[in-house]
Amino acid sequence: MTAEVGLIGYGRFGRLAARYCAREAVVHVHDPGVPFRSSPRIRRASLAEAASQPVVILAVPVSALKGVLRAIRALVPPGGLVVDVCAVKTLPLEWMKRMLPPSVSLLGTHPLFGPDSDTGSLRGQRVVVTPGRKGKAWLRTIRTIARAHGVLLHVMTPEAHDRLMAETLLLTQYIGRLPGDAGIPMRSWSTPSYALLRMLVRTARSDSDQLFDDMWRYNPYGARTARALLRAHRTLLGRARGGV
Numbered sequence: 001m002t003a004e005v006g007l008i009g010y011g012r013f014g015r016l017a018a019r020y021c022a023r024e025a026v027v028h029v030h031d032p033g034v035p036f037r038s039s040p041r042i043r044r045a046s047l048a049e050a051a052s053q054p055v056v057i058l059a060v061p062v063s064a065l066k067g068v069l070r071a072i073r074a075l076v077p078p079g080g081l082v083v084d085v086c087a088v089k090t091l092p093l094e095w096m097k098r099m100l101p102p103s104v105s106l107l108g109t110h111p112l113f114g115p116d117s118d119t120g121s122l123r124g125q126r127v128v129v130t131p132g133r134k135g136k137a138w139l140r141t142i143r144t145i146a147r148a149h150g151v152l153l154h155v156m157t158p159e160a161h162d163r164l165m166a167e168t169l170l171l172t173q174y175i176g177r178l179p180g181d182a183g184i185p186m187r188s189w190s191t192p193s194y195a196l197l198r199m200l201v202r203t204a205r206s207d208s209d210q211l212f213d214d215m216w217r218y219n220p221y222g223a224r225t226a227r228a229l230l231r232a233h234r235t236l237l238g239r240a241r242g243g244v
Contacts, residue, residue, distance in 0.1 A: 006045070006053035008068055010034040012115045013085065014059035018042050020122060021057070028053055051075035055083065062086040062214045069099040078103035081138055085109050087165060087211065088218045089158035093132045106132030107142070108158060110165070116206050123150030130158045159220075166221035173212050174229065176204025 005021050007014060010031035018027045022041035029042060030050035038044045050056065051072040060068050065086065076082060082104055086092045089108045096106045108130035119125075127146070131139060139155065146153040156164075179186065179201055186198055204212075216222045 004028065004053045004055075006030070006050035006056040007059060008047070008050050008056065008072070009059035010036065011059065013111075016115050016118055017057060017059055017085065017111075025055075047071060048075050052077055053080070055081045058082065058084045058086075061210055062088050062092060062218045063210065065092055066095055066099070069095055073100050076100060076104050079105075081105045081107060083107045083109055085111060087169065087215050089128075089130045089161040090220055091218050093130060093158050097133055102133070105134035105138060107135040107138055108132055108161075110161060112169075114207075116203060121150070124152065125150075126152045126154060128154045128156060128161050128164075130156060130161055162219050163221045165215070166219050166225045170215050170219060170222055170225055171229075172200060173204050173207065173215065174225075176200045176202075177212065180205065 003025050005025045005027050007018055007021065007027050007029045008031070010018065010029050011034065014029070014031065014034075018029060019042075021027045022039075025041075027042045028045035028050045029036070030045050030047050036042075036044065052075055054077065056072070056076060058065065058068055065084065072082075078101065082096060082100060083106075084092050084096065086108075087110055089110060093106065093108045096108075100106065110128040110130075112126040112128065129139070129142060143153060145151075179197075186201055187194070189195075216226070
């Protein structure tokens with residue numbers, strides 16, 4: 001990894017990313033809304049300082065990404081690499097291609113882990129990579145870093161990623177939020193299958209509402225999953241009523 005990395009966004013995942021990046025690079029962090037104390041390897045930076053690094057990681061919600069791209073497009077250096085970590089890939093890569101200079105390489109990534117599933121090691125963790133403009137040229141470097149840390153790298157198109165997330169992550173977020181939104185309290189014990197549901201609910205509740213809303217809004221395959229769930233819901237209700 002390059003010795004200098006810019007990180008824009010220091011929320012829950014941004015902090016996790018900074019800790020791992022700091023093992024191999026000095027991380028220049030820009031997030032004026034989050035107070036933190038600088039250290040030798042993780043330093044507070046202005047937007048210009050963070051965006052001018054050879055590698056710039058955008059750890060912001062997808063709903064905030066366009067604004068960040070507008071703010072950094074005159075700041076990123078020619079030949080640099082800009083990486084996003086959004087849970088949606090098709091639209092972010094389209095925006096980056098359209099809004100950032102042609103001299104800048106682009107790489108979409110989605111780490112399939114977060115602060116709640118962090119073990120202190122990257123070994124065994126999965127990361128999806130969707131190469132954008134000139135991004136394939138960086139794959140050899142990314143693969144080398146991934147192998148060194150035991151990361152399971154999955155290279156796919158943005159469309160394939162978004163279909164996968166609509167049928168997995170988005171689905172589990174939806175199911176995990178239903179009991180709370182329905183006013184159903186979580187009981188401390190019951191059957192083994194209920195224990196699995198409680199774990200799913202805890203995981204979903206630990207993520208922000210903004211993450212959930214953004215995934216539904218910006219994943220082009222989210223509506224398809226929603227319609228399928230609604231059809232299945234009506235079918236189950238009809239079956240139950242028919243049996244009464």
